[in-house]
Amino acid sequence: MSKLVVIDPGHGGHDPGASGYGLLEKNSTLDLALQVGKVLQDRYVVRVEWTRTTDAFVSLTDRATLANRLKADYFISLHHNAYDGNARGFESYIFSGKVNPFTGNAQKLIHVEIMQALKPYGVVDRGTKRADFAVLRETVMPALLVEYLFIDNAQDNALLQNLSVRQAMVEATARGIARVLGLSEKPDRQKAQGPSQTADKIYRVQVGAFRDRRNAERLLKKLKSLGFKDAMITETLAPPSDENQTN
Ligand SMILES: [Zn+2]
Incomplete structure:
Protein backbone atom coordinates (compact mmCIF):
# COMPACT_ATOMS: atom_id res chain seq x y z
CA MET A 1 0.00 0.00 0.00
CA ARG A 189 4.37 12.19 -15.13
CA GLN A 190 7.76 10.51 -15.68
CA LYS A 191 6.92 10.24 -19.35
CA ALA A 192 5.72 13.85 -19.56
CA GLN A 193 9.02 14.98 -18.09
CA GLY A 194 11.11 13.03 -20.59
CA PRO A 195 13.69 14.96 -22.66
CA SER A 196 11.76 14.68 -25.93
CA GLN A 197 8.68 16.38 -24.48
CA THR A 198 8.12 20.10 -24.34
CA ALA A 199 6.07 21.91 -21.73
CA ASP A 200 3.83 23.63 -24.28
CA LYS A 201 2.98 20.54 -26.30
CA ILE A 202 -0.51 20.68 -27.77
CA TYR A 203 -2.68 17.58 -27.76
CA ARG A 204 -5.06 17.44 -30.71
CA VAL A 205 -8.13 15.31 -30.14
CA GLN A 206 -10.09 14.12 -33.14
CA VAL A 207 -13.57 12.81 -32.41
CA GLY A 208 -14.47 11.48 -35.86
CA ALA A 209 -13.76 11.75 -39.58
CA PHE A 210 -16.46 11.13 -42.16
CA ARG A 211 -16.70 10.99 -45.93
CA ASP A 212 -20.41 11.76 -45.62
CA ARG A 213 -20.94 15.28 -44.36
CA ARG A 214 -24.34 14.31 -42.91
CA ASN A 215 -22.67 11.83 -40.54
CA ALA A 216 -20.30 14.56 -39.47
CA GLU A 217 -23.19 16.99 -38.95
CA ARG A 218 -24.92 14.36 -36.81
CA LEU A 219 -21.87 13.98 -34.57
CA LEU A 220 -21.43 17.73 -34.44
CA LYS A 221 -25.03 18.10 -33.26
CA LYS A 222 -24.48 15.46 -30.61
CA LEU A 223 -21.30 17.09 -29.37
CA LYS A 224 -23.03 20.47 -29.23
CA SER A 225 -25.82 18.94 -27.16
CA LEU A 226 -23.13 17.70 -24.78
CA GLY A 227 -21.83 21.23 -24.42
CA PHE A 228 -18.84 21.18 -26.79
CA LYS A 229 -18.22 24.31 -28.81
CA ASP A 230 -18.54 23.61 -32.57
CA ALA A 231 -15.23 25.43 -33.17
CA MET A 232 -13.55 22.37 -31.71
CA ILE A 233 -14.58 20.15 -34.56
CA THR A 234 -15.70 22.21 -37.58
CA GLU A 235 -12.17 22.09 -38.96
CA THR A 236 -12.41 18.32 -39.08
CA LEU A 237 -15.54 18.47 -41.27
CA ALA A 238 -15.10 17.35 -44.85
CA PRO A 239 -15.59 20.13 -47.43
CA PRO A 240 -19.05 20.29 -49.08
CA SER A 241 -17.68 18.76 -52.32
CA ASP A 242 -17.43 15.41 -50.50
CA GLU A 243 -21.14 15.38 -49.86
CA ASN A 244 -21.98 12.86 -52.56
CA GLN A 245 -19.36 10.37 -51.57
CA THR A 246 -20.32 7.48 -49.35
CA ASN A 247 -18.35 5.53 -46.83
ZN1 LIG B 1 -1.06 28.70 14.19
Missing part, protein backbone atom coordinates in the same frame (compact mmCIF):
# COMPACT_ATOMS: atom_id res chain seq x y z
CA SER A 2 1.23 3.45 -0.83
CA LYS A 3 2.39 5.79 1.92
CA LEU A 4 -0.08 8.04 3.72
CA VAL A 5 0.54 11.69 4.48
CA VAL A 6 -1.79 13.54 6.86
CA ILE A 7 -1.81 17.29 6.27
CA ASP A 8 -3.04 19.47 9.12
CA PRO A 9 -4.18 23.01 8.29
CA GLY A 10 -3.77 24.97 11.52
CA HIS A 11 -6.82 26.36 13.37
CA GLY A 12 -10.33 26.58 11.83
CA GLY A 13 -13.91 27.38 12.74
CA HIS A 14 -14.18 29.58 15.84
CA ASP A 15 -10.37 29.54 16.14
CA PRO A 16 -9.05 31.87 13.41
CA GLY A 17 -5.43 31.63 14.59
CA ALA A 18 -3.31 34.70 13.97
CA SER A 19 -4.25 37.41 11.51
CA GLY A 20 -2.89 40.44 9.74
CA TYR A 21 -3.72 42.79 6.89
CA GLY A 22 -7.03 41.07 6.17
CA LEU A 23 -5.57 37.57 6.11
CA LEU A 24 -6.70 34.92 8.62
CA GLU A 25 -4.30 32.12 9.47
CA LYS A 26 -7.07 29.48 9.38
CA ASN A 27 -8.05 30.38 5.79
CA SER A 28 -4.52 30.64 4.49
CA THR A 29 -3.38 27.37 6.04
CA LEU A 30 -6.43 25.55 4.66
CA ASP A 31 -5.73 26.81 1.15
CA LEU A 32 -2.06 25.82 1.36
CA ALA A 33 -2.88 22.42 2.86
CA LEU A 34 -5.35 21.59 0.09
CA GLN A 35 -2.82 22.65 -2.54
CA VAL A 36 0.08 20.69 -1.03
CA GLY A 37 -2.11 17.60 -0.92
CA LYS A 38 -3.26 18.09 -4.48
CA VAL A 39 0.31 18.44 -5.78
CA LEU A 40 1.26 15.25 -3.92
CA GLN A 41 -1.73 13.36 -5.30
CA ASP A 42 -1.19 14.63 -8.85
CA ARG A 43 2.51 13.83 -9.04
CA TYR A 44 3.27 10.96 -6.73
CA VAL A 45 2.10 7.51 -5.75
CA VAL A 46 0.80 8.47 -2.31
CA ARG A 47 -2.36 8.73 -0.22
CA VAL A 48 -3.26 12.06 1.34
CA GLU A 49 -5.70 12.87 4.15
CA TRP A 50 -6.41 16.19 5.80
CA THR A 51 -7.43 16.85 9.41
CA ARG A 52 -9.93 19.33 7.96
CA THR A 53 -10.91 20.33 4.44
CA THR A 54 -13.37 23.05 5.43
CA ASP A 55 -13.47 25.97 7.85
CA ALA A 56 -14.22 23.65 10.78
CA PHE A 57 -12.90 23.58 14.33
CA VAL A 58 -10.94 20.40 15.09
CA SER A 59 -9.24 20.00 18.49
CA LEU A 60 -5.50 19.40 18.60
CA THR A 61 -6.04 15.95 20.10
CA ASP A 62 -8.55 15.02 17.40
CA ARG A 63 -6.02 16.01 14.74
CA ALA A 64 -3.35 13.75 16.24
CA THR A 65 -5.85 10.96 16.91
CA LEU A 66 -6.97 10.96 13.29
CA ALA A 67 -3.40 10.61 12.03
CA ASN A 68 -2.69 7.84 14.56
CA ARG A 69 -5.87 5.96 13.70
CA LEU A 70 -5.10 6.17 9.97
CA LYS A 71 -1.53 4.96 10.69
CA ALA A 72 -0.10 7.85 8.71
CA ASP A 73 3.53 7.62 7.58
CA TYR A 74 4.02 11.37 7.99
CA PHE A 75 2.16 14.24 9.61
CA ILE A 76 2.66 17.87 8.69
CA SER A 77 0.93 20.80 10.35
CA LEU A 78 0.80 24.14 8.52
CA HIS A 79 0.75 27.46 10.38
CA HIS A 80 1.68 31.11 10.10
CA ASN A 81 3.67 32.84 12.78
CA ALA A 82 2.80 36.04 14.62
CA TYR A 83 4.69 38.03 17.21
CA ASP A 84 4.96 41.79 17.53
CA GLY A 85 4.68 42.81 13.91
CA ASN A 86 8.44 43.10 13.50
CA ALA A 87 9.53 39.47 13.44
CA ARG A 88 9.92 37.85 10.02
CA GLY A 89 10.88 34.56 8.45
CA PHE A 90 10.35 30.83 8.18
CA GLU A 91 10.85 28.20 10.89
CA SER A 92 9.93 24.56 11.39
CA TYR A 93 9.37 22.43 14.48
CA ILE A 94 9.62 18.83 15.59
CA PHE A 95 8.69 17.54 19.05
CA SER A 96 11.07 18.55 21.86
CA GLY A 97 10.81 15.13 23.51
CA LYS A 98 12.17 11.84 22.24
CA VAL A 99 11.84 11.39 18.49
CA ASN A 100 12.99 8.91 15.89
CA PRO A 101 16.14 10.09 13.99
CA PHE A 102 14.04 10.06 10.82
CA THR A 103 11.93 12.90 12.26
CA GLY A 104 14.94 15.20 12.57
CA ASN A 105 16.34 14.27 9.18
CA ALA A 106 12.98 14.83 7.52
CA GLN A 107 12.69 18.23 9.19
CA LYS A 108 16.10 19.31 7.89
CA LEU A 109 15.36 18.19 4.37
CA ILE A 110 11.89 19.74 4.11
CA HIS A 111 13.10 22.91 5.83
CA VAL A 112 15.95 23.33 3.32
CA GLU A 113 13.59 22.62 0.42
CA ILE A 114 11.16 25.33 1.57
CA MET A 115 13.92 27.84 2.34
CA GLN A 116 15.41 27.37 -1.12
CA ALA A 117 12.04 28.32 -2.58
CA LEU A 118 11.59 31.32 -0.27
CA LYS A 119 15.12 32.73 -0.29
CA PRO A 120 14.67 34.52 -3.65
CA TYR A 121 11.86 36.50 -1.99
CA GLY A 122 14.14 37.68 0.81
CA VAL A 123 12.68 35.38 3.46
CA VAL A 124 14.71 35.03 6.65
CA ASP A 125 15.69 31.51 7.78
CA ARG A 126 14.86 31.27 11.51
CA GLY A 127 16.07 27.69 11.63
CA THR A 128 14.94 24.19 12.55
CA LYS A 129 13.49 24.16 16.07
CA ARG A 130 11.90 21.87 18.63
CA ALA A 131 8.84 22.50 20.80
CA ASP A 132 6.26 20.70 22.91
CA PHE A 133 3.35 21.34 20.54
CA ALA A 134 0.35 19.04 21.09
CA VAL A 135 0.08 17.81 17.50
CA LEU A 136 3.78 16.92 17.54
CA ARG A 137 3.63 15.30 20.99
CA GLU A 138 0.47 13.29 20.43
CA THR A 139 1.18 11.95 16.94
CA VAL A 140 3.06 8.63 16.95
CA MET A 141 4.50 8.93 13.43
CA PRO A 142 7.24 11.40 12.34
CA ALA A 143 5.67 14.85 12.49
CA LEU A 144 6.59 18.37 11.45
CA LEU A 145 5.02 21.76 12.05
CA VAL A 146 5.92 24.59 9.69
CA GLU A 147 5.47 28.28 10.42
CA TYR A 148 5.16 29.81 6.97
CA LEU A 149 6.20 33.42 7.68
CA PHE A 150 4.74 36.03 10.05
CA ILE A 151 1.21 36.96 9.14
CA ASP A 152 1.39 40.11 11.32
CA ASN A 153 4.51 41.48 9.62
CA ALA A 154 3.88 43.80 6.66
CA GLN A 155 6.58 42.34 4.40
CA ASP A 156 5.90 38.69 5.25
CA ASN A 157 2.17 39.28 4.93
CA ALA A 158 2.64 40.77 1.46
CA LEU A 159 4.53 37.61 0.51
CA LEU A 160 1.70 35.45 1.89
CA GLN A 161 -0.74 37.36 -0.30
CA ASN A 162 1.47 36.81 -3.36
CA LEU A 163 0.26 33.82 -5.40
CA SER A 164 3.74 33.09 -6.79
CA VAL A 165 5.15 32.87 -3.27
CA ARG A 166 2.28 30.65 -2.15
CA GLN A 167 2.82 28.40 -5.16
CA ALA A 168 6.54 28.20 -4.41
CA MET A 169 5.85 27.21 -0.79
CA VAL A 170 3.33 24.58 -1.89
CA GLU A 171 5.65 23.06 -4.48
CA ALA A 172 8.64 23.01 -2.13
CA THR A 173 6.66 21.46 0.70
CA ALA A 174 5.25 18.73 -1.54
CA ARG A 175 8.68 18.07 -3.04
CA GLY A 176 10.22 17.85 0.42
CA ILE A 177 7.59 15.41 1.68
CA ALA A 178 8.01 13.30 -1.46
CA ARG A 179 11.77 13.18 -0.95
CA VAL A 180 11.71 12.22 2.73
CA LEU A 181 9.16 9.47 2.09
CA GLY A 182 10.89 8.33 -1.10
CA LEU A 183 7.65 8.62 -3.07
CA SER A 184 7.80 7.49 -6.67
CA GLU A 185 6.45 9.75 -9.37
CA LYS A 186 3.37 8.67 -11.23
CA PRO A 187 4.27 6.87 -14.49
CA ASP A 188 2.50 9.35 -16.80
